Amino acid sequence: MLGDLKTIPLDWYILLSSILFCIGVMGVLFRRNAIIIFMSIELMLNAVNLLLVAFSAYHNDAKGQVFVFFTMAVAAAEIAVGLAILVVVYRNTKSTDIDVLNRLKG
Amino acid sequence: MNTLIILSALGIIALFAEIFRFRKALFPLILLGLGGAFFFTAKEYNHPQIFLGMMNFDNYAVIFSCAILIIAFLWFMMAKNYFLQETSVTDHFALILFSLVGAVVMVSFSNLTMLFLGIEILSVSVYVLAASDKSNVMSNESGFKYFLMGSFATGFLLFGITLIYGITGSFDLASIHTQVAANHDSGLVIAGILLLMIGLAFKSSLAPFHFWAPDVYEGAPTTVTTYMATVVKTAAFAAFFRLFSTCFAGVTGHWTDVLWWMVVLTLFVGNVSAVRQKSVKRLLAYSSVAHAGYIAIAVVSMGAASTSAILYYTFTYSISSISAFTILFIVSRHKGSKDISAFEGMSKANPLLSFAMTVAMLSLAGIPPTAGFFAKYYVFLTAINAGNTLLVLIAVIAALVGIYYYFRVIIAIYFKPEQQLVPIKVGPLHRTVLIITTILTLLFGLFPNLILGWI
Amino acid sequence: MTVYLFIILGVFAILSALMVVFTKNPIHSILYLVLTFFAIAGEYVLLNAQFLAIVNIIVYAGAIMVLFLFVVMLLNLNKETEPHKSILRQLIAVIAAGILLIVLVGSLKGADTMTIKPFAQNTGYIENLGQVLFKDFLLPFEVSAILFLAAMVGAVMLGKKDIK
Numbered sequence: 001m002l003g004d005l006k007t008i009p010l011d012w013y014i015l016l017s018s019i020l021f022c023i024g025v026m027g028v029l030f031r032r033n034a035i036i037i038f039m040s041i042e043l044m045l046n047a048v049n050l051l052l053v054a055f056s057a058y059h060n061d062a063k064g065q066v067f068v069f070f071t072m073a074v075a076a077a078e079i080a081v082g083l084a085i086l087v088v089v090y091r092n093t094k095s096t097d098i099d100v101l102n103r104l105k106g
Numbered sequence: 107m108n109t110l111i112i113l114s115a116l117g118i119i120a121l122f123a124e125i126f127r128f129r130k131a132l133f134p135l136i137l138l139g140l141g142g143a144f145f146f147t148a149k150e151y152n153h154p155q156i157f158l159g160m161m162n163f164d165n166y167a168v169i170f171s172c173a174i175l176i177i178a179f180l181w182f183m184m185a186k187n188y189f190l191q192e193t194s195v196t197d198h199f200a201l202i203l204f205s206l207v208g209a210v211v212m213v214s215f216s217n218l219t220m221l222f223l224g225i226e227i228l229s230v231s232v233y234v235l236a237a238s239d240k241s242n243v244m245s246n247e248s249g250f251k252y253f254l255m256g257s258f259a260t261g262f263l264l265f266g267i268t269l270i271y272g273i274t275g276s277f278d279l280a281s282i283h284t285q286v287a288a289n290h291d292s293g294l295v296i297a298g299i300l301l302l303m304i305g306l307a308f309k310s311s312l313a314p315f316h317f318w319a320p321d322v323y324e325g326a327p328t329t330v331t332t333y334m335a336t337v338v339k340t341a342a343f344a345a346f347f348r349l350f351s352t353c354f355a356g357v358t359g360h361w362t363d364v365l366w367w368m369v370v371l372t373l374f375v376g377n378v379s380a381v382r383q384k385s386v387k388r389l390l391a392y393s394s395v396a397h398a399g400y401i402a403i404a405v406v407s408m409g410a411a412s413t414s415a416i417l418y419y420t421f422t423y424s425i426s427s428i429s430a431f432t433i434l435f436i437v438s439r440h441k442g443s444k445d446i447s448a449f450e451g452m453s454k455a456n457p458l459l460s461f462a463m464t465v466a467m468l469s470l471a472g473i474p475p476t477a478g479f480f481a482k483y484y485v486f487l488t489a490i491n492a493g494n495t496l497l498v499l500i501a502v503i504a505a506l507v508g509i510y511y512y513f514r515v516i517i518a519i520y521f522k523p524e525q526q527l528v529p530i531k532v533g534p535l536h537r538t539v540l541i542i543t544t545i546l547t548l549l550f551g552l553f554p555n556l557i558l559g560w561i
Numbered sequence: 562m563t564v565y566l567f568i569i570l571g572v573f574a575i576l577s578a579l580m581v582v583f584t585k586n587p588i589h590s591i592l593y594l595v596l597t598f599f600a601i602a603g604e605y606v607l608l609n610a611q612f613l614a615i616v617n618i619i620v621y622a623g624a625i626m627v628l629f630l631f632v633v634m635l636l637n638l639n640k641e642t643e644p645h646k647s648i649l650r651q652l653i654a655v656i657a658a659g660i661l662l663i664v665l666v667g668s669l670k671g672a673d674t675m676t677i678k679p680f681a682q683n684t685g686y687i688e689n690l691g692q693v694l695f696k697d698f699l700l701p702f703e704v705s706a707i708l709f710l711a712a713m714v715g716a717v718m719l720g721k722k723d724i725k
Binding site: 007008011012013014015016018019020021022023024025026027029030031033035036038039040042043046049050053054056057060061062063065066068069070072073074075076077078079080081083084085086087088090096 | 563564567571574575578579581582587590591594597598601604605607608609610613616617620621624625628629632633635636638650651653654655657658659661662665666669670684685689690692693694697698701705708709711712713715716719720
């Protein structure tokens, strides 16, 4: 099954991850709920991972796949910190709606 | 490499300080450690070393690491008293030390993996620090916005790195340079460079990706704001320039036009918005955005003199900023307000504070004989050498607008009727910081070659 | 065969990603995101990156999504309330993402022309990845330890109660 990998054009992978990336961007701009914005950012990172793996396979070079480890590590660290900040915000405002956070203006 | 090891070890020692109860000894230990790190970094000057093909400790890296360590040293002296009131002082110091590791990685990377990790180490620590005043909703909001915008920008940065990897098949800067030159008209290269630029513009607060900066700077605790405006900004621009000068100098046609417009927009937005501000903290935040625009002029007009111009600008800007933010911190704690009106008529009772603030404001505005004048001068010189005369013209007009709002603070200090003649208490550490920064600002203004000769 | 699998998994990933964005209930969003991750892991298998496929499921679907679920339930956010609705902003979001997509796809077309090396079976095998990770990428591997330490200290610092 895997032998005929190159029957799929690389363009298709680029198209797929571009679409996923843009859905992530849209989610960040579209939703006001912080949790869902976080998830959209995760989606963006996953789209990038997919593209990295595709390039790595087509270049026949493992470096791209190793880079995916690092993006996963960073995503995990970011989410841990982000959710901790979110919990702190929630403790004070009782909301995760980012429009509630509008004290800083000017 | 020694720098990284010392800084990481210091961070871990800071964590142990809480367990083994030597919190009192921690602060001198950190200053000593930063001094040691500075010594070992400076020793590598003119001895470029490459570590595992990932980090290239050339003179650029050494000089910027040294600059960052000096700024961090001053920052610790300024911030000590603030964090001593906190219960988790050791955590704060550990986070700052870890973020310094990230900053050093950002100025010395020779592989995109290291750039990415460096940016993330720096950002993750600063997200937490911005939100560290837990009971204050403003601080929470600031950390939260910083986190959202920062990780959004990380997405763009990663997409750019991926596209560059796709066309070049490598994360190494040297091979990217040759491969990009060979495939310079590929769509992947153009899109990759632009996405990388968007990601880095977010981190260094260039318009139109600056909108988080004023809110985050205002909401974060003043000491953390100082850190963001100085160390983070220096590291961000050093990384920006290192990446673009080593990898994409051969394809300037793809990105200089976009960056040109971003610079113009940054100068306009930063300076015009700063004029309207009542709060000095927010004014300094917008001024920080505007200064990012001036520094980026040297990136747009990439040439032989750009490196020293960026070094001189970021270093002197950081020193003046530390001075200004320290005074803001002292005054706002005394008066309970960060508005310009809090500064009114403080000259009689507080000559040192008033003089230091005046020098800092003059330097930020770019008036001789302070260092800020030569900072702008060298940046403009690179632009003229590259033929960007129009950009210089716009920047000069922006600088004139800048003079207006910086002088509002000076006028408030000297020419408004005094409200109270009580001298504001300044601790010995803060006094030392102010004296050092003021002397350095004047010294570098009179002898700019003290910095310029190194690169 | 591979082509059909690619298309099925791709469409599946896109649809569930859209559902992540448009579902009102955060819990449903999280579950759709897990589905997306499974679809992406399927694509990894097609690309002969089996190890990453497994890691993707363990790390993302297993660890990160559980963390999300945990926070949503801890804060009791599984309500379908989203008070501030602005049609204009949603329209702008869709248009901006659409423009970005068109620009990306337009500029990335023709990547096939770049030199593609002959296919090797073992690129994504665990042995090969380990060699690269612990030889070429040793320094980033060590530096990422600092990243985790910073994230850990930060999360604990924010989470703990101050004892005065």
